[in-house]
Amino acid sequence: MEHFSLEAEQSIIGSILKSPELIYEVTLQPEEFYHAGHKIVFEKMIELRDVNTKIDIVSLVASLGDQIQELGGASYLLKLSQSIPTVANFVYHEQIVREKSLMREGMRSLDEVYNAGFDDPAEFAAELTSIAEVIGDGSRRKEGFVHISEGLESHYNQLQEKKYSEKPVGISTAGTALDRITGKWQKQSLNIIAARPSVGKTALMLNNARKNAHEGMTVAIFSLEQPERQLYDRMISAECLIDGDRIRTGQLLDNEWEKYVVAYAKMVGLSLYIDDRPGLTIQEIRSAVRKLKKKNPDLIVYIDYLQLIKGGKKFDNRTMEVGYVSTSLKHMSRENDCPVIALAQLSRGVEQRQDKRPMLSDLRESGNIEQDADTITFLYRDDYYDKETEKKNIIECIVAKNREGSVGTAEMINMKQYGKFVDIDINHHELPDIRKGA
Template sequence: MGYFSIEAEQAVLGAILKSPDLIYETALQPEKFYHAGHRIIFEQMILLRDAEKKIDFVSLVASLGDQMQELGGTSYLLQLSQSVPTVANFTEHERIVNSKYLMRTGMESLGEVYGAGLDNPAEFAAELMDIAEKIGDESRIKEGFVHIRDGLENHFNQLQEKKYSDKPIGFSTAGTALDRITGKWQRQTLNIIAARPSVGKTAFMLNNARKNASEGMAVAMFSLEQPESQLYDRMVAAECLIEGERIRTGQLRDEEWAKYVTAFTKMVELNLYIDDTPGLSIQEIRSAVRKLKKKHPDLIVFLDYLQLVRGGKKFDNRNMEVGYVSTSLKQMARENDIPVVALAQLSRGVEQRQDKRPMMSDLRESGNIEQDADTITFLYRDDYYDKETEKKNIIECIVAKNRNGGVGTAEMINMKQYGKFADLDISHHELKDRRQGA
């Protein structure tokens, strides 16, 4: 099949000559016509429309002027007007013209990428993905208006399904108070967890991942900062309530070994996947997620951390690259119908203020993060800055942005020695019993 259809182009132009009001309904532009003469004719039709003049044989001949002879004279216009017996298939002919245009531009873009002589596979993949996304976006059929009756019937069915379904609505966060504020993490959302280094972002992520997996979800973790073995140390410590240092050195007491074996038998059954490849590009991450989603429909993705992901191609500055990654993560959430939770570093600006609770402006390197995110939660520990604070071992989860709900602060217990987070209303007796294996 060729990358143009002269017949479809003729049918579009002929239909407009037969029924001039179609010029107000079409979304085509002159450059989408392959035949040079057809581009000129359609361009003149657009000019007549914008000048609020009727499009007919006489006005079009006058508008074309001297160009008329180059196009084959008035006989060609007559041929066009007679080329379609009915305008009933106008939409289909319009679709063909648009599809052929997308194929031509796609092949031209591929030729440019080939001609650029790229020798980096990741950069090459990034360029190909950009081309594919652009063609996909432009070829997507636009549904247009939806009558409220149809929309509300669909809404009713969804609401009924939520009411009577056994499946949980949304993916749980680390704590019930945080769940109440955020409404949990929903599908097709990008959720940012941001803090300064050493506040507890990774531990918070691991607590979340473990909770989601225990609730029957599949979890994918991309750890660009820490190796897989360190994540296992931290997850086991939090699960068993054994001090992290004892896990790292292997110096476990007999009762701790028993707790470890019990946790081991539970954790190996979880659908939890870790990729600790350093320097991953966003294209590699999207490809891996797409494959895993085919195996596990109920999937949530965690990323540690956003600013370490490579854009996979050249950018004018660092802000543009981080913005590209942020937008790509949002697209990944939408196209796979999953929640994506990405950790993010905050700038040093936090340290310069008297109140060191983070703000939106502290997000490092790109305003796109704030724009793309559906929720943004900052982690803050007062004992990180003030050793004498009354809020020892308390972490504040500050929900600063929530596109589909409220904002506020949820407090949780932060047991740093275990890398464990717990709801604030858990009693000290309960925690003591857990540590002792009761």
């Protein structure tokens, strides 16, 4: 099969010569043309458009100069303009040129991958997946505008669903105060939870994930830092309020075994999946999420943590790679219509300030994270820095960016021995008053 269509390319150029205003509607780029002469002509058409010069055979021949000979002279352009009976198929032919270009680009990329001589199967697979995504994204390109009648009809249906559906709007976070500020996790959103090491990012993520699964969501966790067994230890500890150290060592008291069995029975039926492969590429993550989404439409994705994801190809520097990963995660949330929550490490720059609460500026050296994220929540514990603080076992969830809502700080009790977070005003007889360190 030929990966080009000279007829479609000729139709594009001939249609523009016949109806010059089409140059303002065309979305192709010169490099998408296969025929060298067609590329040159289209480039000149773009140049004439950019200087507000009407495109016709005279202006085009003058702009091309000696290059016109590569097309066989001005007669070739005249033939093209006269051979187009109608421009009605312009968009269709434009799509053909684009699809053929995507196929050629894909074949070139495959040749490059083949000739690169990969020794690592994972890197090889990541490159192949990346090529497939580029072709897939390009082939799904659609018209940009939606008429207000269509848009409002969709909006009306969504509003009706929110009003009368029993399903809550958005997906819960670990705390009600945090829900109020963030408006909960929304579909197609990228949400960043960032902090210094050992502040509580993973614990908060597991609290969120466990709560979402109990509420009927399908939860996917990519744990690039810790093996799945450690996550089970932590989730069981928080579920049944058994000290995490005893869970890890297996030294459970008799009554704790009973609590463990009850928690086990509650959790074993949850729709919760963990992928703990280290060194995953963003292409592998997107592929895994896509497969899981097909079987589980109500999906939420957690990643621990963003900076451990590999870009799957070569980059000039680490910042560019992190930016590529961040943008890819945002695309993943949209293509799978699900929230993505990614943990992120903050640099040591936080430690240099007197007030060590993180700020958005602490993310500026981390690729495009600040730009791509819909919400950014920083975690801060005063007792992490000041052992004598009156705010023992209190974690601050600082919502510093919220594209569709407010910003602010939600405080929660951090029950460190269980790895559990609870609302600060909770009233439950089983929970000790640990705000004073008890």
